[in-house]
Amino acid sequence: MVHQNFWQLAGGILACLLLATLIGRLIAWRHGDSPTVRNLNERIHAWWALIGVALPVLALGKALTIALFALLSFMTLREFLSLTPTRPGDRPVLFLAFFVSIPFQYALVAMGWYGLFAVLIPVYGFFLLSAVATLAQDAEHFLERSARIQWAVMVCVYGISHAPALLFLDLPGYPQDHAVLLLFFLLVVQLSDILQYVCGKLFGRRKVAPVLSPNKTWEGLLGGGGLASAAGAALYGFTPFTPWQAALLSAAVVGAGFFGGLVLSAVKRSLGVKDWGQSLPGHGGMLDRLDSVAFAAPIFFHLTRYGFAP
Numbered sequence: 001m002v003h004q005n006f007w008q009l010a011g012g013i014l015a016c017l018l019l020a021t022l023i024g025r026l027i028a029w030r031h032g033d034s035p036t037v038r039n040l041n042e043r044i045h046a047w048w049a050l051i052g053v054a055l056p057v058l059a060l061g062k063a064l065t066i067a068l069f070a071l072l073s074f075m076t077l078r079e080f081l082s083l084t085p086t087r088p089g090d091r092p093v094l095f096l097a098f099f100v101s102i103p104f105q106y107a108l109v110a111m112g113w114y115g116l117f118a119v120l121i122p123v124y125g126f127f128l129l130s131a132v133a134t135l136a137q138d139a140e141h142f143l144e145r146s147a148r149i150q151w152a153v154m155v156c157v158y159g160i161s162h163a164p165a166l167l168f169l170d171l172p173g174y175p176q177d178h179a180v181l182l183l184f185f186l187l188v189v190q191l192s193d194i195l196q197y198v199c200g201k202l203f204g205r206r207k208v209a210p211v212l213s214p215n216k217t218w219e220g221l222l223g224g225g226g227l228a229s230a231a232g233a234a235l236y237g238f239t240p241f242t243p244w245q246a247a248l249l250s251a252a253v254v255g256a257g258f259f260g261g262l263v264l265s266a267v268k269r270s271l272g273v274k275d276w277g278q279s280l281p282g283h284g285g286m287l288d289r290l291d292s293v294a295f296a297a298p299i300f301f302h303l304t305r306y307g308f309a310p
Helices: 004-031 035-059 062-082 088-111 120-134 142-161 164-168 179-203 218-234 243-271 286-308
Strands: 207-209 213-217
Touching: 004 035, 004 179, 035 062, 035 179, 062 088, 062 142, 062 164, 062 179, 062 286, 088 120, 088 142, 088 164, 120 142, 142 286, 164 179, 164 286, 179 213, 179 218, 179 243, 179 286, 207 218, 207 243, 213 218, 213 243, 218 243, 243 286
Parallel strands: none
Antiparallel strands: 207 213
């Protein structure tokens, strides 16, 4: 059973989402169905679907939560590699990426085997994927092909797997079910994305990286990121952190998530695409929604582990 605080935090999320839905409908009624308003409401509708899946799974326990994130890794890896040029000789490497790296990584997470899941992909996976790639004896663009697959596995499997790994941290004086800590992390990182989008649309003037991501502005980053960090600080009671610790960790999550989105925007531009897919209306693909999680989860996990675990 999850802790009572889980339901309190979940109730707050649903209340905020309901408020956002009402505001979106009001804006559409007063200002018409412009592309910006339509995109905003599509994002809100997609969030209902995401929350409707995530909250019950988190509430039902660690096994289902890990299975959900393993599925998300599979979906994002498929999106990444479906847009990445490969050759017939890459098939054994792709098999390892999908059907070996994902189950092994998440099995280690489920066992709480930190010493191995922290190095499985960046060390053993790096060498194994490269070694298997040589067996095809296809040297054409070998470095680019190998790097793309390794990069995809690092982002979509290794990065994302650190989110459910929060469930197994041993934090003294924190008796709550760790689903609360995972929900706190997901709330901060996704709230940052939403608030940066809203603040950017309302106040954005100066673009951070117009070539890579024209929608990201300094006003959106500072305004949305600041509000998300403040929200994290206000929710410190759901965490093992003091208010200032929650604020600093939330700021770290905001910064890592921002650069996750920016880095993967650069990858998309290099591949000549706007979105990773079309699975989420208003968001693009699943990786468009989880790019910030993939970068922020390892940062939050390791800061929490080294700062608060024995």
